[in-house]
Amino acid sequence: MTFDIVTELRDVVDELTNPFQSREPRHTWDANRHRIKLPDHVVTLPGLVTQVGDIVWPTGRRDGDFHVRPVPGSRPPGDPQASACYMDIHIGVTRWHLMLGLVARDTIESSIRQLLGRILSEDRDTQMALLDDLRSWRHRCEIVTGLATPDPQLQVPCPVEGCGQRTLRINVAKKTARCTSCRARWAEQEDEWTGNIGVLARWIQDWQAHSRGAADSRREAERERKNGRSAA
Numbered sequence: 001m002t003f004d005i006v007t008e009l010r011d012v013v014d015e016l017t018n019p020f021q022s023r024e025p026r027h028t029w030d031a032n033r034h035r036i037k038l039p040d041h042v043v044t045l046p047g048l049v050t051q052v053g054d055i056v057w058p059t060g061r062r063d064g065d066f067h068v069r070p071v072p073g074s075r076p077p078g079d080p081q082a083s084a085c086y087m088d089i090h091i092g093v094t095r096w097h098l099m100l101g102l103v104a105r106d107t108i109e110s111s112i113r114q115l116l117g118r119i120l121s122e123d124r125d126t127q128m129a130l131l132d133d134l135r136s137w138r139h140r141c142e143i144v145t146g147l148a149t150p151d152p153q154l155q156v157p158c159p160v161e162g163c164g165q166r167t168l169r170i171n172v173a174k175k176t177a178r179c180t181s182c183r184a185r186w187a188e189q190e191d192e193w194t195g196n197i198g199v200l201a202r203w204i205q206d207w208q209a210h211s212r213g214a215a216d217s218r219r220e221a222e223r224e225r226k227n228g229r230s231a232a
């Protein structure tokens with residue numbers, strides 16, 4: 001399976017900014033208990049960033065559609081996690097706009113789509129850096145909107161040179177891991193940006209064994225110290 005950055009960039013931007021349809025199959029039973037299929041229940045949901053914005057500004061946003069009711073100035077937004085996510089995305093998009101020499105559009109969704117148009121003429125490393133940001137925005141939106149649960153965090157330092165933060169997160173279902181500090185990634189399928197998950201697993205095992213060993217020898221030293229004192 002080859003990884004195509006441009007396709008992935010388009011997909012993530014779509015998820016963040018375009019409305020999508022959620023389709024749920026429905027059925028019922030007739031008098032003879034035969035299952036009868038009903039038309040699917042189709043709901044159109046706004047893009048992820050729009051959903052987060054709706055949580056932050058339940059009475060309507062200030063950008064874009066100026067016909068919506070303004071947010072009362074005296075009431076702070078009610079959901080800090082959603083607000084932080086929404087603000088971080090705005091900050092991230094602004095940073096990219098400055099870097100690429102773009103002027104922000106009137107809505108955040110349109111500004112994100114604008115990035116996609118511009119990034120295609122950049123080199124692959126820059127495209128990959130944007131993809132990293134887009135993916136992390138998507139993940140945060142999914143958590144805020146309840147579509148995903150946060151990945152468990154490991155209390156093991158990140159093996160990346162110069163990082164060492166205890167911010168490794170593991171996605172057990174996908175068999176992937178990432179560090180939320182340095183943005184390193186690991187997966188079964190490695191490529192030029194993604195490390196091998198097996199190598200990370202061995203690092204974690206070694207680290208745990210090492211720290212268990214260190215804890216044992218600390219306990220041992222403490223025991224000897226006490227024994228030495230009682231013998232004296």
Ligand SMILES: [Zn+2]
Pocket residue numbers: 158159160163164165179180181182183184
């Ligand atoms: Zn790291």
